[in-house]
Amino acid sequence: MKRALPLLFLLPAAAALAVKAGDGYVTLRGHRITVEVAADDASRARGLMFRDRLAADHGMLFVFVDDAPREFWMKNTRIPLDMLFFDAAGKLVALQRDAQPCRQDPCAIYPSNAPARYVLELAGGSAARLGVAPGDVLSIHADFGEVR
Structure with a gap:
């Protein structure tokens, strides 16, 4: 039983590493931003949940297979976020500024x-x-792998 305890502490780190498989960077208005890429259902669902901080020059890039209206929420997200929505050509079509963490349902x-x-x-x-x-x-300067 005592041997299993240290493994419990490794699980959150392993989950975070799973999201980072497609790291890269983007540039926006001349600024380089390091991104974690979320290109499948599991990584998009987890997003930036359970993070206590996000560096000013870092973010997460969600990649989808098509252009469609998107909806995001802040369930289990601990930090305020800006959400920038881009079309297939990379043009900013909408943004949500300073979305606040969800403290209670419904979010x-x-x-x-x-x-x-x-x-x-x-x-x-x-x-x-x-x-x-x-x-x-x-x-965008990142390898998406297979977008699912």
Whole structure:
């Protein structure tokens, strides 16, 4: 029984590493942002849940197989986030600024209100700091592997 205890501490780290398989970076308004890529259902569902912090120059890039209206929520998310929605050409079509962690159900839904292929989540306030505006273009430098 005592041998199993240290393994319990490794499980959260192993889960976090599973999301990082497709790391890369994006550029937006001349700023380079290191991203973890979420390109399958499991990694998109987990997203940035259970994180206590997110560096100013880091984020998560959600990749989908098609352009469609997207909805995100903040269930089990501990930090405020900016959600930037981009179409297949990388053009910013919508953004949700400073989405707050969900403290109780039902959680608020944050929609794209426009078809989007990519969603970039950044620490809350990053979009304002970078001066992001609809029409800005995202340049992606990451290996998605197989998008599912």
